[in-house]
Amino acid sequence: MAEPAKKIAVVQGAPSAEVQALFRSLAERWRSSSRLAGVIAEDHGLPDRACTAGYLVSLASGERFQIFQDLGPAAKGCHLAGAGALAAAGTVQRDVAAGCDLVVLSKFGNLEKNGGGLRDAFTAAIEAGIPVLTSVSPAYMAAWQDYAAPLSVTMPADADQIDAWWRSVRSPADRASAAT
Numbered sequence: 001m002a003e004p005a006k007k008i009a010v011v012q013g014a015p016s017a018e019v020q021a022l023f024r025s026l027a028e029r030w031r032s033s034s035r036l037a038g039v040i041a042e043d044h045g046l047p048d049r050a051c052t053a054g055y056l057v058s059l060a061s062g063e064r065f066q067i068f069q070d071l072g073p074a075a076k077g078c079h080l081a082g083a084g085a086l087a088a089a090g091t092v093q094r095d096v097a098a099g100c101d102l103v104v105l106s107k108f109g110n111l112e113k114n115g116g117g118l119r120d121a122f123t124a125a126i127e128a129g130i131p132v133l134t135s136v137s138p139a140y141m142a143a144w145q146d147y148a149a150p151l152s153v154t155m156p157a158d159a160d161q162i163d164a165w166w167r168s169v170r171s172p173a174d175r176a177s178a179a180t
Contacts, residue, residue: 034101105125
């Protein structure tokens, strides 16, 4: 008997901006047949900054959560601000509790490694048994391994492969409604 598909897909092998664009494209494709929750990262759009952390945008409501502090163009370090990510995680947790078919979480990174950021949103989706689509950079794979690796499958940033994974983990009721 074949092993069931793992409910968490971790996308790797492309720059973060490309992965986020792929997630946006897939979310638009799936929106008509699935109830989506989660957040996708969006660049801040400020010129001459060392860090691209910008916003997390809710798939359910479109609300934008600022996850950066503008330290100015001379700043050399990352200006990531955890408060916005925590607020986004709270919104995702409420969306999971309200019911959804898939949770897309931009990434598991430094904030999540340290127990903050979107970590509670990951936990809520996992505990609810809802499939999760995310990304993890190689720098945080060890932390991911400690957190949830046995529950996940790693795949390239390829829309067809991710779409095939989504079809394999959808609930039977979701598959039936998508076919009509």
